[in-house]
Amino acid sequence: MKPDLSSLWTKVCAEDDVKAFEALYYLLFNRLIKFCIYYVGKKEVAEEIISDILVRCWENRKADTVILNLETYLFTAVRNQSLKYLKKKRKHSSGGN
Structure with missing residues (x-):
């Protein structure tokens, strides 16, 4: 049986529940890492991106209580941060031009 991510997220937001987080x-984590590696190609970079996103989720939990589908939200955030990383990397590798 698949765990109910919505109820876990509600506990995180409403009760500051560290165990739920x-x-x-x-x-x-494993699915997000694999998804991120697909974009960035490096496990270390993927781990940093995922960690940053999850830390931001924890820090903003009171403001983000209305996330309807947490899984979609996180995968979208990972994709966006991965693309941002690639854009920044491309800019640096081309000498900033």
């Missing part, structure tokens, strides 16, 4: 982390 850890559960979300462990449920989604």
